Amino acid sequence: MQSTVLVITLVLMIAVALPFVKAVRSAGADGAPGNAEPRRNKLIWALVAAGVVITVASLREWPHAIAAGDDVVQVNATGGQWYWEIDTPEIPVGRTVVFNLHTKDVNHGFGVVNSSGRLLFQTQAMPGYVNKVQYVFDEPGDYRVLCLEFCGVAHHDMIDEFTVVAN
Amino acid sequence: MADVKAEPHTGAVKFSMLIAGAVFALMMVIGLVMRAAQGNLIELEAPFFYQLLSVHGAGMVGTAGLSGAAVMWYFVGRYVPLSARMYWAFIALFLLGVVFILTAIFIGRYGGGWTFLFPLPAISGEAWEPWAAALFMLGYVSIGVGFLLYHLAVGYPIMKHYGGFARALGWHVGFGGADPADAPPPAIVAAAAVTIFNTIGIIVGAAVLVASLVHLLVPGFAVDALLAKNMIFFFGHVFINASIYMAVIAVYEIVPEYTGRPWKTSRVFVLAWTAILLFVMAVYPHHLLQDVVMPPWALVLGQVVSYLSGIPLLAVTAFSLCVYLHGSKMRWDLASSLLVLAVAGWSVGTVPAIIDGMISVNKIMHNTQWVPGHFHIYLLLGVVAMSFGFMAWLVRGTKASESGMSGLDRMAFGAYALGAAGFALMFLISGAMSVPRRWAVHLPEWVLQDRIATAFAVLVVVSTLVFVIKYAVRLGRAPG
Ligand code: HEM
Numbered sequence A: 001m002q003s004t005v006l007v008i009t010l011v012l013m014i015a016v017a018l019p020f021v022k023a024v025r026s027a028g029a030d031g032a033p034g035n036a037e038p039r040r041n042k043l044i045w046a047l048v049a050a051g052v053v054i055t056v057a058s059l060r061e062w063p064h065a066i067a068a069g070d071d072v073v074q075v076n077a078t079g080g081q082w083y084w085e086i087d088t089p090e091i092p093v094g095r096t097v098v099f100n101l102h103t104k105d106v107n108h109g110f111g112v113v114n115s116s117g118r119l120l121f122q123t124q125a126m127p128g129y130v131n132k133v134q135y136v137f138d139e140p141g142d143y144r145v146l147c148l149e150f151c152g153v154a155h156h157d158m159i160d161e162f163t164v165v166a167n
Numbered sequence B: 001m002a003d004v005k006a007e008p009h010t011g012a013v014k015f016s017m018l019i020a021g022a023v024f025a026l027m028m029v030i031g032l033v034m035r036a037a038q039g040n041l042i043e044l045e046a047p048f049f050y051q052l053l054s055v056h057g058a059g060m061v062g063t064a065g066l067s068g069a070a071v072m073w074y075f076v077g078r079y080v081p082l083s084a085r086m087y088w089a090f091i092a093l094f095l096l097g098v099v100f101i102l103t104a105i106f107i108g109r110y111g112g113g114w115t116f117l118f119p120l121p122a123i124s125g126e127a128w129e130p131w132a133a134a135l136f137m138l139g140y141v142s143i144g145v146g147f148l149l150y151h152l153a154v155g156y157p158i159m160k161h162y163g164g165f166a167r168a169l170g171w172h173v174g175f176g177g178a179d180p181a182d183a184p185p186p187a188i189v190a191a192a193a194v195t196i197f198n199t200i201g202i203i204v205g206a207a208v209l210v211a212s213l214v215h216l217l218v219p220g221f222a223v224d225a226l227l228a229k230n231m232i233f234f235f236g237h238v239f240i241n242a243s244i245y246m247a248v249i250a251v252y253e254i255v256p257e258y259t260g261r262p263w264k265t266s267r268v269f270v271l272a273w274t275a276i277l278l279f280v281m282a283v284y285p286h287h288l289l290q291d292v293v294m295p296p297w298a299l300v301l302g303q304v305v306s307y308l309s310g311i312p313l314l315a316v317t318a319f320s321l322c323v324y325l326h327g328s329k330m331r332w333d334l335a336s337s338l339l340v341l342a343v344a345g346w347s348v349g350t351v352p353a354i355i356d357g358m359i360s361v362n363k364i365m366h367n368t369q370w371v372p373g374h375f376h377i378y379l380l381l382g383v384v385a386m387s388f389g390f391m392a393w394l395v396r397g398t399k400a401s402e403s404g405m406s407g408l409d410r411m412a413f414g415a416y417a418l419g420a421a422g423f424a425l426m427f428l429i430s431g432a433m434s435v436p437r438r439w440a441v442h443l444p445e446w447v448l449q450d451r452i453a454t455a456f457a458v459l460v461v462v463s464t465l466v467f468v469i470k471y472a473v474r475l476g477r478a479p480g
């Protein structure tokens, strides 16, 4: 998904830059500016319409939805300066897993990356609260946890691992 | 409406921009050092890296605020009389805050970040003492009080002169059907809006600072971590946005000198600035999209308003600039080139910001280097380019031989634009490769982008030195 996001972003960035290039090129060449207001209105309404579509499409399924029920695997993870404690070292593949995030001291960020280093999901760990994040692992293997919230001088050492196993 | 054409306090403003330019350059060198360390080109102890990260974040954001404030002071001074004494009080408090912050970081070894999260300042694992954290916060308080004075000094005369904030914001034109010719100039509309939201932001920031200070002194005094996080991000988001919305006044006031077409307050301009006033304050939950204990409506608000915030910028400021440029008798020199680049860079920078503002994307991009990727675009190619453009304009030559762009100007401009774009692009690529932000030490597979970025950063630093030294030399030549 990350590479798709990057490509879309770069394309849109170029699309935003182009009108400037055009305007700069045309500056200096004589020409009366026509009435631009109808074009501006069209642009505003096009942006609003696109916004409605994007919002509905991206939020129709709530990205932070958490399943309940007996077949959900509950995993408790706790961050502390500067380590992780994960109470389930082996997590089953193909099941809905809910991670419950705690912290012993300051804010931490619980980010899970797969064996090729790609971030799959994350949530915050913060004092006084339990943040929940849900995921279904499709593949067995070793997964790494990286700290994604700055938590002091050994923030970058907060790396841990867990294994996803085939049932 | 008869406008008072008071002489702006040119000397004070020129002095502020000299400080701003020098500090921008210095902080860029620190940024370069950090990027080189991530790329294993040099070695830094991790605690020192985080001290540099804190000074770079606080120093850059503070300086962006200072230069935005100087721009706004200068141009508001064209329309309403302002008190020079208040401005110097602001500068004094600002500099006092800088001294506190530098002492906290370089003597007290504070390294908790510029948007520190409660309770990190008090729980450093012995890396720094509580007094250092307290001094860092007192530095913020001093700068904050300075800005409150500043906004009072700008807001009150505007209110008096234009008959209240509603009229200064142009609401009689935006909503009351009055003739746009009766509207205040764009600089005033913008100044009124920024004054309102930045004052609110600073008051919220002061509240969380005081709570954190009390917590440092009386550890039993607990603060709700989620509330504190909301407040610190509200403050941080509003403050950095205020700096760019102040600096854009330079575009409204200076570009017309080059195109020969005045930048007028229209109905859509008024509506856009009212929208900005609301959006800047409502959008901050986009920093908390992975705090799932937040009420869902707040996260939806964060996503939706992130998107909406792009509309006034793209459809009003950027669109108008393109229209004004189109077929105009535009004169290009360093100042006008940098100002146009700044609006373009700011607009382009909103794309990765809006995309990261989507909850589902944020889940895999938040706190990766994607984030510094997007904000370095609209800081380097936005607010800093505006500041450098303003500086170049302040010392523009009056002789024919000095108008237009010299070869050196051209090279520095090109190097700056290329360097900044390449530097930010490397952050975006690293973010897409899931490289976390704020990591002193990088894994070997991330180092390539770090090194390429370091090379681009060198271009930025060198061209910045050209801009700043040229400014200083010209200031020295024509005292004013
Ligand atoms: C040559 C120019 C610059 C270089 C080389 C540079 C470098 C860096 C680096 C390496 C980081 C840390 C990235 C990470 O989290 O891994 C960073 C963060 C940051 N930079 Fe820059 N930067 C530059 C210009 C600027 C400018 C002009 C501004 C603002 C006006 C700015 C504001 C910030 C802020 C606010 C942060 C975040 C600090 C934090 O995470 O606490 N930078 N920069």
Ligand SMILES: [Cu+2]
Pocket (backbone or CB within 6 Å): A107, A108, A109, A147, A148, A149, A150, A151, A152, A154, A155, A156, A158
């Ligand atoms: Cu951490």
Ligand SMILES: [Cu+2]
Pocket (backbone or CB within 6 Å): B237, B283, B284, B286, B287
């Ligand atoms: Cu923000």
